[in-house]
Amino acid sequence: MMIETNRLLIRPMTNEDALHLFELNSDPEVVRYTGDTVTHNFADAQRILTDLVFNQFNLYKMGRFSVLLKDGTYLGWCGLRYFPESKEVDLGYRFLRKFWGHGYATEASLAILKYGFEDLKLHRILARAMPANLPSIKVLQKLGMTYRGVANDPHYPSGFVLYDITAEEFNNAKINKL
Ligand SMILES: CC(C)(COP(=O)(O)OP(=O)(O)OC[C@H]1O[C@@H](n2cnc3c(N)ncnc32)[C@H](O)[C@@H]1OP(=O)(O)O)[C@@H](O)C(=O)NCCC(=O)NCCS
Secondary structure: OOEEOOOEEEEEOOOOHHHHHHHHHOOHHHHOOOOOOOOOOHHHHHHHHHHHHHHHHHHHOOOEEEEEEOOOOEEEEEEEEEEOOOOEEEEEEEEOHHHOOOOHHHHHHHHHHHHHHHHOOOOEEEEEEOOOOHHHHHHHHHOOOEEEEEEEEOOEEEEEEEEEEEHHHHHHOOOOOO
């Protein structure tokens, strides 16, 4: 499966993406508001790929997808994650620092929301961000998601701001004109 938008190609991750995950997670600025620690170990990236990304895709057809420019330049990832305990689906994204500020996260996320609602027939997708992560919060707002308050988390004193969007809201807002 491959999703195409105006500027982007979005595809499932492959083994080669371990290198990309390593590059992303070794930049302290990239992981700063994600809750992840900086990785200096390539095996960590491989573990994320097999234990989380491939596992989610095999079980739920969800997961973090690689996002590239049409010339093949790797930008980062965007995708959905299923939490079996709460049965919630969460939108997430992470891009290489040199590609921030071009609207790529918003463009990729819109395509992923459309995939979630139209192909996976989800009813609701939520997203969390640390209150200080203003660029990420801006993306959630641009997507037409609704602020639902602050969720406490014992590991993060500042908690998380919580946003969500339903299939109906997504369709009504007509933001899925990609
Ligand atoms: C969050 C992230 C994915 C955004 O990617 P991006 O491609 O730059 O996002 P977009 O260009 O679509 O939109 C970013 C918006 O934030 C705005 N912004 C950037 N820095 C900002 C700041 N300090 N304060 C307020 N707004 C800010 C941009 O101006 C833009 O809004 P605009 O289109 O109205 O100008 C990227 O910064 C990233 O990868 N961060 C590290 C990983 C991360 O934190 N992921 C999210 C975890 S919840």
